[in-house]
Amino acid sequence: MPDPTSELPAVILEALSPTSQRRILNRRGSAVWDVETGTGRYAVKLGYPIAQTSEWPAQPWTALAPGREGAVFQRLDVDGIAYGEWELGTWNIQPWHEGPDLYALWEPCRAKDSTIEPYASVALSCAQSLARLHAQGWAHGDVQPAHFVIGPDDTHLIDLALAHGQPLPPGYDFPYRGCLVHYEAPEISRSILERGVAEPTPAADVYALGASLFISATGWRAVEYPDDASRTEQRCAIVNGAHRPVNMASRLGALIEHMLSYDADGRPRIDEVVLALS
Numbered sequence: 001m002p003d004p005t006s007e008l009p010a011v012i013l014e015a016l017s018p019t020s021q022r023r024i025l026n027r028r029g030s031a032v033w034d035v036e037t038g039t040g041r042y043a044v045k046l047g048y049p050i051a052q053t054s055e056w057p058a059q060p061w062t063a064l065a066p067g068r069e070g071a072v073f074q075r076l077d078v079d080g081i082a083y084g085e086w087e088l089g090t091w092n093i094q095p096w097h098e099g100p101d102l103y104a105l106w107e108p109c110r111a112k113d114s115t116i117e118p119y120a121s122v123a124l125s126c127a128q129s130l131a132r133l134h135a136q137g138w139a140h141g142d143v144q145p146a147h148f149v150i151g152p153d154d155t156h157l158i159d160l161a162l163a164h165g166q167p168l169p170p171g172y173d174f175p176y177r178g179c180l181v182h183y184e185a186p187e188i189s190r191s192i193l194e195r196g197v198a199e200p201t202p203a204a205d206v207y208a209l210g211a212s213l214f215i216s217a218t219g220w221r222a223v224e225y226p227d228d229a230s231r232t233e234q235r236c237a238i239v240n241g242a243h244r245p246v247n248m249a250s251r252l253g254a255l256i257e258h259m260l261s262y263d264a265d266g267r268p269r270i271d272e273v274v275l276a277l278s
């Protein structure tokens with residue numbers, strides 16, 4: 001079968017007139033392109049539905065995700081955004097953000113016998129990027145290390161496809177069915193196990209930021225389960241268990257411990273996280 005995202009669709013070529021283009025990933029119903037134009041550099045996301053495999057149920061929502069994200073950007077008044085439909089699903093165009101993600105940036109901290117401490121200033125810039133979103137009345141719903149792009153001047157929190165805050169065009173909207181389970185707060189995992197859906201919240205984002213900082217600094221998932229655990233088993237471990245001890249020396253350790261509080265009410269608000277890191 002031909003690879004449908006190996007070329008940019010005509011609608012994108014017409015919108016951007018690229019001077020160069022490079023597909024940087026294509027997996028699980030989503031392809032991302034790095035596109036240079038005469039006026040700037042953009043990320044282009046193409047969504048398409050994925051059929052059932054032995055590992056994944058059929059996921060028609062992946063086709064809608066870029067359109068939904070485009071609508072979220074529009075509600076947030078972000079500049080340089082466009083979105084629409086192509087043959088297999090939806091697409092969006094968004095400004096390109098240069099820089100390593102949080103996990104890549106803290107790779108030296110995870111090296112064997114490393115004595116390198118994670119920089120609190122980086123944690124602060126991640127917290128600030130999430131605080132800006134919360135201040136606008138949105139929860140991200142998919143906070144994970146790969147979604148913090150640490151640029152020279154600013155940290156950008158990307159992938160807003162699952163964010164919740166205001167109503168979105170019904171044709172592009174779909175229910176929230178959780179995120180990458182390593183970063184799911186216990187109340188989200190419980191709701192997914194019991195009802196199949198959940199409600200993203202700022203408190204769950206704070207938990208996910210705590211789990212993201214912890215894994216990026218130490219290499220450990222916040223909650224212990226076998227590498228080959230199914231997603232249901234992972235969620236059961238999160239709901240039934242305690243998180244791993246946060247054995248980090250710096251003041252980051254105590255803060256992450258607080259962010260990983262089992263009860264949503266026990267976690268700091270993102271403004272308190274920012275204050276603690278400032």
Ligand SMILES: Nc1ncnc2c1ncn2[C@@H]1O[C@H](COP(=O)(O)OP(=O)(O)OP(=O)(O)O)[C@@H](O)[C@H]1O
Pocket residue numbers: 024025027028030031032043094095096097098146147149158159160
């Ligand atoms: N605006 C952007 N600027 C720079 N890189 C980006 C941008 N948006 C996405 N990327 C790159 O593409 C990757 C995937 O993007 P994103 O997480 O938004 O898509 P996705 O469909 O959710 O993919 P995944 O299944 O990996 O989560 C990011 O980790 C990043 O490397």
Ligand SMILES: [Mg+2]
Pocket residue numbers: 159
């Ligand atoms: Mg993503």
